[in-house]
Amino acid sequence: MIGSGKIGGNAAGMLLARKIIENSSSGIFSILEPHDSFYIGSDVYYTYLVQNDCWKLRILQKNPDSYFSTAKLLKVKILTGIFPDNTREQFTRMLKYYDQSPIIVRSSSLLEDSFANAFAV
16 A cells, blocks of 8 residues: 555455455465555545645635636646655555556545445435
8 A cells, every 4th residue: 555544445345355255265365366456545645735735725626616716726736746755655666566567547536335335326
């Protein structure tokens, strides 16, 4: 895991499914490939917003009266911000791990389905 904090529903589901298979008595776990996914904790995003002076703009942008006027500056700050050194180092190690292999980036929001907050009707 890169950073700290929570991970989204899809990432948690992948980890849970792997643990269920690992703990089953079927023996299938022994033929699975080693787990080599990386997860980025939610605190990485929040830290990025705070350290790049985006947090107050993000709060202002939630207000309907200042949504559009704040959005342009927030977009610029988010796109031009930088990650803290330790987070950049973790990203670099992850990229070196995969070397020239293609990687898949999958977004997993904290607002996705979870056991405590299913979106199914």
